[in-house]
Amino acid sequence: MIDFIQYAFDGFLIGLLYAMIALAFIVIYRSSRILNLAQGEVVVFGGFIVFQFATIWNMPLWLALPLSFICVIILGFFIERGIFRHLIGESLFTNVMVTIGLMIFLRGIMLMVWGPAPKLFPNIVSGVPVNIGPFIFSRAILYGGLLSFVIFFVFYLALEKTRWGLTMTAVAEDPVCAQSLGISVKRSVAYAWALGFVLSTIAALIFLSGQSIGFLASSIGLVALPVALLAGMESIWGAPLAGIIIGVGEALCKAYLDDYTNGTMSEAFPFIIMLIVLLIRPQGLFGWKIIERV
């Protein structure tokens, strides 16, 4: 029983991490209608920037972290200016494809600058695990989980309750209409990417703290996709719920089913959920159902 609860709690906390990456994805989607397939690369890229400041240039963390965040925000604006500004009003197909290009591009840059071998990521929080009663938790993941609730709340308020957030939502619903009402689509897309990069970097800090960082870590972005889809691509509060469902399910599969399936069930679980969601309820748990008119 203790084991079961431990597995479930681990899954719960990992799920919140997935949810945070999914949130980065959702923020970009609901403010610019761009499905960012490069999400995993964005997370690792943020991680590498922190690595560059903290380890290679040997800065203390209180200096390295703010600098990295400034850096990724600039990068987000840069991506909007360089790529997505030219594609406003283009078809969905083009927008999906360009994120594939971005994915290859970012990975190439990571490989060129930091090389293919995994590197040791700095300890953001101490690596000593926390004991709560009979349970043991990784400190980074536990604090990350607590932090993530704050982040979800802030993003919920910012995107659903402020004028600024609502203009971004309007852009997602219909860019042409939003533009004609005087909302700057360009600015909305730029903010979306900056926020997406910031969230991804926070996720990278939690995910990679004290671990090794390499370009292959981007596969976490692949797990965040099913989470975002289950949540509904527009829903902020859906993300933690979906993250928890997928995280706990995956952890329990890993604990109890992997022995019978050569350790593949836990890997397959999020994608099986994704296929089921796509077939039964494509808009996810709390997404907007969009009715198409000719």
Added chain:
Amino acid sequence: MAVLPCGVHFSAYKEAKSFLHTPYQWTSLIILFIFLLLLPFILPAKLVSMMSIMAILLVVVLGLQITTGLSGQINLGQSAFMGMGAFATASLAINFHLPFWLSIPGGGLAAALLGIIFGMPALRVKGFYLALTTMAAQVLFPLLILNLPSSWFGSSMGLGLEPAKIGSYVIQSRTGLYFLVMGGAVIMSFFAFNLTRSRTGRALVALRDNDIVAEIMGVNLFYYKTLAFAIGAMFAGIGGGLWAYYLRFVMVDQFTLWNSIWYVGMVIVGGTGSILGAIFGTFAIHGLEELLVTLGPWLSEAFPNLGGTAWFTGMNVVLGGVIILFLIFEPKGLAHRWSVIKHSFRIWPYPYL
């Protein structure tokens, strides 16, 4: 509208649908075929192997072009379909001792089946949701192969297979393999070109351009969307079968999501929706890759302070950059550029018509 060569005019639909109109075009095609036949005897061995790999990739990319470019169904699982074809081909050859001319189409059919299964959601969802289903196919495929009994698909050990045979002649030499895969590529290109001007091809284009309108006009969406996936996956499967006979060893690691993404890149650079574009894209991207691999050691000697691996990994930056630039500045790809050049030659010396 296409500018036709001087003096060509049609009096029947059949003529208007044909690709080759003038004796000059026929001659060029025949010269191309003669060149392809002589190629292994005139080019150095390394280039022949490169052409063989390109021919295999071409078949796969043609399939992706049909699913994604022609029918507008985003597919990020082409490499999984190719893998399915390769494994099915190898399994048929090993377990049932089928000759290659049966096992490769068998692999194509197996891949088509997988394509149908993962293409089915296309009826309910579209656009990027479809990208996600096919991506799920790509992630689930290796897990499926690894969990099936190892006598079927070799599990994690992979499958090694006997070389293809025609009668008593064993296709094992570089030249023989070149003819095998190039023959496959030529036949599949022929199919692909003809598909675009058939009733099916037009239905596929209709559902790409606007599927609701297509349905109203009487195109059966379920049938054609599934068909788009089936045909695309079948091409991938055939490509996989050729791959299996070319390398004579198949393993799950050869068919990754990353490969699928590269195939999408080839389609974009070549030009979405054009069969000729698939050919251009494959040759341009793979040629570029080979060029960097060849020049890599030389470049790292010339600029040693950049490190040895930088040039190989630089390929990703180049490809990613090329895809983005093409989408922004030339969304119709190389095929469009080619037709622009061709037209300007045809109407020369006038600047435009």
